[in-house]
Amino acid sequence: MTFNSTLNLIQTYEAGKPIELVVREFGIDPKEIIKLASNENPLGASPKAIESIVKNATNAHLYPDDSMFALKEGLSKHYQVNPKEIIIGAGSDQIIEFCIHAKANENSKVLMAKTTFAMYEIYSKMVGATIIKAQSQFHNLEEFLELYQTHKPSIIFLCVPNNPLGECLGKKEIFDFLGKIDSETLVIIDGAYQEYAKAKDTSKAIDPKELIQSFPNAIYLGTFSKAYGLGGMRVGYGIAKEDIIQALLKVRPPFNITTPSLAAAIEALKDQEHIHQTTQNNLEQMKLYEDYANSKGISYIPSYGNFITYLFENPLNSTLIADYLLKKGMIIRNLASYGLNAIRITIGTKSQNQRFFTLFDEFLGQ
Numbered sequence: 001m002t003f004n005s006t007l008n009l010i011q012t013y014e015a016g017k018p019i020e021l022v023v024r025e026f027g028i029d030p031k032e033i034i035k036l037a038s039n040e041n042p043l044g045a046s047p048k049a050i051e052s053i054v055k056n057a058t059n060a061h062l063y064p065d066d067s068m069f070a071l072k073e074g075l076s077k078h079y080q081v082n083p084k085e086i087i088i089g090a091g092s093d094q095i096i097e098f099c100i101h102a103k104a105n106e107n108s109k110v111l112m113a114k115t116t117f118a119m120y121e122i123y124s125k126m127v128g129a130t131i132i133k134a135q136s137q138f139h140n141l142e143e144f145l146e147l148y149q150t151h152k153p154s155i156i157f158l159c160v161p162n163n164p165l166g167e168c169l170g171k172k173e174i175f176d177f178l179g180k181i182d183s184e185t186l187v188i189i190d191g192a193y194q195e196y197a198k199a200k201d202t203s204k205a206i207d208p209k210e211l212i213q214s215f216p217n218a219i220y221l222g223t224f225s226k227a228y229g230l231g232g233m234r235v236g237y238g239i240a241k242e243d244i245i246q247a248l249l250k251v252r253p254p255f256n257i258t259t260p261s262l263a264a265a266i267e268a269l270k271d272q273e274h275i276h277q278t279t280q281n282n283l284e285q286m287k288l289y290e291d292y293a294n295s296k297g298i299s300y301i302p303s304y305g306n307f308i309t310y311l312f313e314n315p316l317n318s319t320l321i322a323d324y325l326l327k328k329g330m331i332i333r334n335l336a337s338y339g340l341n342a343i344r345i346t347i348g349t350k351s352q353n354q355r356f357f358t359l360f361d362e363f364l365g366q
């Protein structure tokens with residue numbers, strides 16, 4: 001059977017390996033497996049969020065509240081924006097998809113960094129749009145500006161902090177850049193790791209309210225999958241001026257968020273103490289990964305997220321390392337598919353991280 005020719009250009013997204021796969025392939029006890037591959041919160045979700053998932057199970061036969069009133073109210077209070085300036089998606093992934101469907105087509109160009117979140121490219125290619133990639137290793141807004149002037153893209157993606165590398169543009173440089181972009185270009189500020197970036201360096205904090213008031217062509221994306229620890233529940237959100245939200249709502253399927261997911265997100269948002277603990281653990285443990293890399297002469301990218309990228313040089317090889325760790329029950333992300341001899345490790349709990357250092361020592365010693 002033939003399919004849309006746009007699919008020929010798309011490489012199927014390879015998600016972090018699930019624990020179940022390691023159980024099946026290597027026969028390792030699931031309790032022994034440590035997954036530091038998908039930037040999940042190693043402390044889990046707020047206990048209150050988990051409680052609300054269980055409570056809402058009795059409503060399984062009813063469709064969810066499609067207006068998502070309570071979650072929008074919560075986000076509206078949290079960010080001091082109008083509920084009409086909020087859209088909820090099944091992960092912020094889905095908001096990325098909405099943006100592309102609402103704004104791009106086969107005549108459009110989409111501008112993004114060379115090494116960034118893979119879904120920007122995949123969704124853009126689905127609609128036949130042309131991808132323009134900046135060539136600098138990290139987000140370089142001077143280069144972005146030149147490419148913007150040359151290509152006039154319909155959409156620009158900025159990932160702050162950037163996944164999978166971990167670098168992070170500052171608020172001031174982003175705002176200066178936005179000041180030079182015309183009002184017809186949709187600029188997507190992906191803040192999936194903003195909670196972590198803010199905790200490390202306040203000059204990286206993007207306030208969505210200030211963003212959209214200053215730049216009505218910008219949309220801020222947030223997610224409950226990372227610091228909020230709800231990756232399995234699939235909830236993300238977009239914050240933008242009402243005309244953008246109205247357009248995105250036209251491409252949203254009804255009932256895209258389940259009742260337990262909505263309830264979990266509402267409770268998780270209220271538990272800011274849990275976010276504080278999460279970001280503190282991350283900062284402390286990140287330091288150990290930096291110290292470890294320094295002690296072994298391995299280079300790494302200073303990270304503003306909850307992960308760190310180690311860059312290797314011959315004879316160290318990221319695929320051999322990832323395979324070695326996998327056989328020992330530890331899942332990390334090999335960045336070979338990005339053309340890099342590098343791995344990305346999600347910062348785990350203290351004991352998970354100690355296990356990583358032990359296994360890495362073992363690998364180096366063989």
Ligand SMILES: *Cc1c(COP(=O)(O)O)cnc(C)c1O
Pocket residue numbers: 039090091092093094117159162163190192222223224225226231234235236
């Ligand atoms: C994880 C991630 C997302 C969204 O994840 P969802 O689970 O779909 O909310 C978006 N952008 C980046 C850069 C991410 O790393």
